[in-house]
Amino acid sequence: xxxxxxxxxxxxxxxxxxxxxxxxxxxxxxxxxxxxxxxxxxxxxxxxxxxxxxxxxxxxxxxxxxxxxxxxxxxxxxxxxxxxxxxxxxxxxxxxxxxxxxxxxxxxxxxxxxxxxxxxxxxxxxxxxxxxxxxxx
Amino acid sequence: xxxxxxxxxxxxxxxxxxxxxxxxxxxxxxxxxxxxxxxxxxxxxxxxxxxxxxxxxxxxxxxxxxxxxxxxxxxxxxxxxxxxxxxxxxxxxxxxxxxxxxxxxxxxxxxxxxxxxxxxxxxxxxxxxxxxxxxxx
Amino acid sequence: xxxxxxxxxxxxxxxxxxxxxxxxxxxxxxxxxxxxxxxxxxxxxxxxxxxxxxxxxxxxxxxxxxxxxxxxxxxxxxxxxxxxxxxxxxxxxxxxxxxxxxxxxxxxxxxxxxxxxxxxxxxxxxxxxxxxxxxxx
Amino acid sequence: xxxxxxxxxxxxxxxxxxxxxxxxxxxxxxxxxxxxxxxxxxxxxxxxxxxxxxxxxxxxxxxxxxxxxxxxxxxxxxxxxxxxxxxxxxxxxxxxxxxxxxxxxxxxxxxxxxxxxxxxxxxxxxxxxxxxxxxxx
DNA sequence: GTGGTCTAGACCACC
DNA sequence: GTGGTCTAGACCACG
Numbered sequence: 001x002x003x004x005x006x007x008x009x010x011x012x013x014x015x016x017x018x019x020x021x022x023x024x025x026x027x028x029x030x031x032x033x034x035x036x037x038x039x040x041x042x043x044x045x046x047x048x049x050x051x052x053x054x055x056x057x058x059x060x061x062x063x064x065x066x067x068x069x070x071x072x073x074x075x076x077x078x079x080x081x082x083x084x085x086x087x088x089x090x091x092x093x094x095x096x097x098x099x100x101x102x103x104x105x106x107x108x109x110x111x112x113x114x115x116x117x118x119x120x121x122x123x124x125x126x127x128x129x130x131x132x133x134x135x136x137x
Numbered sequence: 138x139x140x141x142x143x144x145x146x147x148x149x150x151x152x153x154x155x156x157x158x159x160x161x162x163x164x165x166x167x168x169x170x171x172x173x174x175x176x177x178x179x180x181x182x183x184x185x186x187x188x189x190x191x192x193x194x195x196x197x198x199x200x201x202x203x204x205x206x207x208x209x210x211x212x213x214x215x216x217x218x219x220x221x222x223x224x225x226x227x228x229x230x231x232x233x234x235x236x237x238x239x240x241x242x243x244x245x246x247x248x249x250x251x252x253x254x255x256x257x258x259x260x261x262x263x264x265x266x267x268x269x270x271x272x273x274x
Numbered sequence: 275x276x277x278x279x280x281x282x283x284x285x286x287x288x289x290x291x292x293x294x295x296x297x298x299x300x301x302x303x304x305x306x307x308x309x310x311x312x313x314x315x316x317x318x319x320x321x322x323x324x325x326x327x328x329x330x331x332x333x334x335x336x337x338x339x340x341x342x343x344x345x346x347x348x349x350x351x352x353x354x355x356x357x358x359x360x361x362x363x364x365x366x367x368x369x370x371x372x373x374x375x376x377x378x379x380x381x382x383x384x385x386x387x388x389x390x391x392x393x394x395x396x397x398x399x400x401x402x403x404x405x406x407x408x409x410x411x
Numbered sequence: 412x413x414x415x416x417x418x419x420x421x422x423x424x425x426x427x428x429x430x431x432x433x434x435x436x437x438x439x440x441x442x443x444x445x446x447x448x449x450x451x452x453x454x455x456x457x458x459x460x461x462x463x464x465x466x467x468x469x470x471x472x473x474x475x476x477x478x479x480x481x482x483x484x485x486x487x488x489x490x491x492x493x494x495x496x497x498x499x500x501x502x503x504x505x506x507x508x509x510x511x512x513x514x515x516x517x518x519x520x521x522x523x524x525x526x527x528x529x530x531x532x533x534x535x536x537x538x539x540x541x542x543x544x545x546x547x548x
Numbered sequence: 549g550t551g552g553t554c555t556a557g558a559c560c561a562c563c
Numbered sequence: 564g565t566g567g568t569c570t571a572g573a574c575c576a577c578g
Contacts, residue, residue, distance in 0.1 A: 324578070
């Protein structure tokens with residue numbers, strides 16, 4: 001499910017974090033589901049257990065997953081999104097970078113919006129478009 | 138014009154690149170304009186000349202600026218956006234990350250589109266909204 | 275009575291120890307009372323019997339409870355608090371951590387004292403405030 | 412400055428985190444001061460650089476310190492305490508544990524308050540008692 | 549068997 | 564020089 005690009009400049013542990021969050025969003029992994037153990041995952045993606053562990057820790061810090069001692073790690077079943085000021089600023093900065101970059105690639109606003117639309121749909125439109133059912137999970 | 142955050146995790150040279158591109162986009166710097174010399178710039182933002190140099194090299198590689206030997210560096214006046222396959226993939230990946238992240242912050246599609254809209258306007262709407270006049274510059 | 279949070283980082287056996295001590299302190303369980311058997315308790319809180327067993331052993335070591343062979347485990351009726359040097363040092367360390375942490379949360383001394391006061395009252399003020407009647411029990 | 416107890420059950424990286432926060436609180440390290448580099452610190456306390464690195468990362472996440480690329484790590488000069496709901500709950504839990512523990516050591520409320528008072532003073536009373544000048548640093 | 553921690557040693561980007 | 568990341572291999576507490 002998770003594809004690691006070892007040549008990428010984004011750290012492996014970050015790719016794992018992103019990958020898992022994306023899979024949850026897509027519904028491939030459901031709230032309450034058990035994630036592969038650290039060792040399993042590490043052999044699945046041929047990475048070091050420590051690297052996987054770091055990714056899991058980060059996800060746990062974000063309350064996306066939670067670990068039950070001796071049993072494994074599970075997708076949080078009552079994830080509550082919280083909009084921190086600071087996190088919002090970072091998001092805006094990231095969006096700005098994309099807008100600038102898109103401009104230099106010759107994309108107009110409409111093109112970008114269309115692109116974002118496609119990506120939304122690839123991540124399972126039912127979850128994102130009209131209603132926000134994160135809390136219902 | 139360019140604000141460097143030395144505490145940020147994005148490299149300083151990258152911040153310079155981003156900053157200059159943004160300033161051009163905003164019209165603060167015009168095509169044909171001369172950029173501060175490496176030394177000037179480095180003292181303006183209190184950074185190492187090597188760092189500024191690297192930023193300029195990167196911008197030159199992207200054909201956003203060009204250096205005329207003995208005269209200085211200038212904003213390219215006939216910048217031609219080209220949509221490389223690879224660059225497009227990176228852009229899409231970046232957008233996906235933003236969409237995922239926004240989801241975990243509780244933002245719906247509409248919220249994100251609205252946010253992008255705001256940012257567009259902050260970067261001077263006349264250049265981006267309806268017509269793509271990059272090539273006309 | 276005892277609530278176990280399997281997601282917490284404090285071991286389950288420790289949570290049991292803490293929970294029982296708290297219940298005794300609150301008067302919910304009285305000196306001389308019989309505790310649920312290991313099996314009963316383990317099914318009550320859906321934990322492994324070994325885990326409960328470990329908790330009981332720890333409480334016995336602290337002379338808070340005692341087991342009578344063939345009859346069950348009972349809350350010690352003549353608990354004698356003893357102030358070991360070492361235990362005192364640990365307590366001080368723990369308090370220090372709390373003070374430091376409170377500081378970084380912006381709490382002043384008064385705030386912290388007030389907070390401690392509230393918590394004292396939640397644990398049944400009659401037992402703790404003015405006289406120390408532990409030994410009289 | 413920082414004393415590591417390798418026999419303690421609290422992780423080394425956590426001891427480093429606690430130690431640094433305490434030193435800042437005591438005024439031994441001032442806002443704006445540079446911390447020993449990861450390698451320096453690791454040799455000072457004879458621990459692995461990775462362990463120190465983890466401690467620094469945690470402190471940075473808490474915004475107690477910040478790293479400037481290629482220059483080192485510095486104590487944040489404008490630390491802003493924020494009282495999150497969840498963090499408050501944890502603090503209360505910790506205080507409860509201490510109150511319970513103190514009870515079983517035969518300490519009365521007054522004893523505990525007195526103890527806390529001493530500890531406050533050891534951490535430099537000028538910073539904590541009457542006014543909260545965290546933000547002024 | 550689970551995750552958590554630590555060490556040792558290595559490579560890299562950045563300044 | 565700095566911190567950041569990764570691997571390999573080890574030990575431990577917990578359930």
